[in-house]
Amino acid sequence: MFTGIVEETGLIENISPQAEAIRLGVRARLCARGTRLGDSIAINGCCLTVVGIKPVKGGGKRLDFDLLQETWNRTGLSQAKVGSAVNLERALAANGRLGGHFVSGHVDGTGTIAKWERSGKDHILEIRAPKEVLRYVVFKGSIAVDGISLTVAGLTKGGFRLWIIPHTHEVTSLRERKVGDRVNLEADLLGKYVERFVALGRRKD
Numbered sequence: 001m002f003t004g005i006v007e008e009t010g011l012i013e014n015i016s017p018q019a020e021a022i023r024l025g026v027r028a029r030l031c032a033r034g035t036r037l038g039d040s041i042a043i044n045g046c047c048l049t050v051v052g053i054k055p056v057k058g059g060g061k062r063l064d065f066d067l068l069q070e071t072w073n074r075t076g077l078s079q080a081k082v083g084s085a086v087n088l089e090r091a092l093a094a095n096g097r098l099g100g101h102f103v104s105g106h107v108d109g110t111g112t113i114a115k116w117e118r119s120g121k122d123h124i125l126e127i128r129a130p131k132e133v134l135r136y137v138v139f140k141g142s143i144a145v146d147g148i149s150l151t152v153a154g155l156t157k158g159g160f161r162l163w164i165i166p167h168t169h170e171v172t173s174l175r176e177r178k179v180g181d182r183v184n185l186e187a188d189l190l191g192k193y194v195e196r197f198v199a200l201g202r203r204k205d
Contacts, residue, residue, distance in 0.1 A: 001091060001092045001102060002042045002045075002089050002103040002104070002105050002147070003089070003092055003097075004045075004089070004101055004103045004147060004148055004150075006088065006089055006147060006148055008031055008171075009087060010026040010027055011026065011083060011085060012025070012026055012027075012084045012085075012086060013026065015080065015081075020068075021066040021068055022068075022072050023064060023065070024065045024066075024077070025062045026062065026063050026064075027061070027062050028063055029060040031088040032053070032060055037051065037052070038050065039090070040090075040091045041088060041089065042089045042091075042105045042147045043077070043086050043087070043088060043147070044076060044077060044183075045103065045144050045146050045184040045185075045186055046071065046075050047105025050063050051064050052064030074107065075184050076110050076182040077184075079181065084176065085175075086173055087146050087148060087172050087173050089147060100142070100144075100149025102188075102189050103147070104189060105147075108132065108136075108185055108187050109129070109130045109185055110185060111128055111133070111145070111159065111182070111183050112127065113126070113181050113183060114128045114159060115161075115179065119163075122164060122165055123163075125161070125163075125164050126159060126160070127145065127183065127185070129160065129185055133185050134159070135195075136195075138152065138191070139152055139153075139154065139155060141188055141191070143160070143186070143187055144184075144186040146173060146184050147184065148174070
């Protein structure tokens with residue numbers, strides 16, 4: 001379980017196809033501290049398991065992850081390149097603060113950036129999203145975009161709008177994004193549970 005509060009941005013150092021997976025190497029500092037093999041880390045909102053840890057020159061460590069081809073194809077990580085910045089968050093500790101909202105790290109789908117422009121000190125981000133994600137998107141509700149917990153500022157035709165404050169722009173990989181890029185989306189868990197409970201209630205009736 002995660003919160004959508006990005007701890008740092010890491011740099012992709014290696015992408016190499018394996019026999020049954022794709023090995024992804026990410027250089028991290030903060031998120032590498034105390035991290036052990038088998039730990040979960042969200043990379044752009046996608047929960048992955050650490051399968052390798054190697055010290056690197058200049059400080060920090062390279063964390064290795066294995067992605068199934070299905071995960072690679074269905075997430076925005078398929079656009080990743082060596083040198084790309086990615087959002088990193090370690091799994092929520094039992095005594096940790098829930099600064100954002102509950103994020104499972106299971107990507108519901110990908111959206112496409114339709115608008116990305118500055119507005120004063122802030123930025124406006126508009127994303128086109130598939131229907132299976134939009135059904136859970138509500139005004140002032142929460143959504144995770146590339147693992148970042150954000151508040152929906154408005155609904156658009158086929159998508160939604162977000163206001164990005166300077167801090168979020170500076171400390172996340174959004175600073176590298178451009179119109180046309182794919183982003184990972186995870187809708188709020190609450191909406192999914194409500195839908196499920198309502199459906200079960202109707203069946204009993």
